[in-house]
């Protein structure tokens with residue numbers, strides 16, 4: 001059984017569906033280019049709908065200090081997810097600035113990408129092991145793209161981690177079985193079109209990961 005994060009939620013009823021189904025994390029995207037982006041005001045409203053026991057994850061891509069300060073002044077986040085090209089030093093600085101746990105994404109496509117998980121494991125509180133976006137991709141994540149899960153077999157890192165990238169209700173059980181992932185993260189796999197989540201798909205995904 002793996003914990004579940006549903007990322008890129010934009011509606012209170014979808015947050016409720018995710019929580020009722022048993023998701024332990026919900027993600028709010030603060031990246032304007034994303035079809036899942038929310039404004040700070042929208043996020044403040046959505047965060048108020050998240051039940052106790054479900055962690056509110058704010059997803060940022062190479063944020064500057066001002067964006068983090070402005071967001072956290074209005075949105076009660078529990079975890080900061082960094083999904084850009086933040087260096088290990090920047091991850092440490094964001095932890096200090098925000099006082100929150102930081103989850104750093106690392107994109108994988110081949111074995112040469114694996115050492116980054118060790119490097120970021122020294123500074124981040126959690127790791128998000130995602131597919132590396134294709135060259136020229138508009139978004140650094142949330143692309144519905146998976147990677148060869150066999151890269152992870154038998155590996156251990158210094159921090160708790162989540163598996164992401166192209167997961168769906170159909171493939172998540174096999175992904176967990178193969179990788180031993182203690183937690184999984186999904187966005188596109190519970191959508192009917194980019195940025196449009198579907199309650200039935202959310203419920204099916206959480207059930208399949210359990």
Ligand SMILES: O=C(O)c1ccccc1NCC(=O)[C@H](O)[C@H](O)COP(=O)(O)O
Pocket residue numbers: 007008027029031034035036059061083130139140141142143144145146164165166167185186187188189
């Ligand atoms: O979801 C986005 O739109 C997004 C935009 C910019 C950076 C990261 C983004 N998503 C990151 C996530 O945490 C996704 O859940 C993860 O990449 C998995 O996405 P998917 O393959 O679509 O399930």
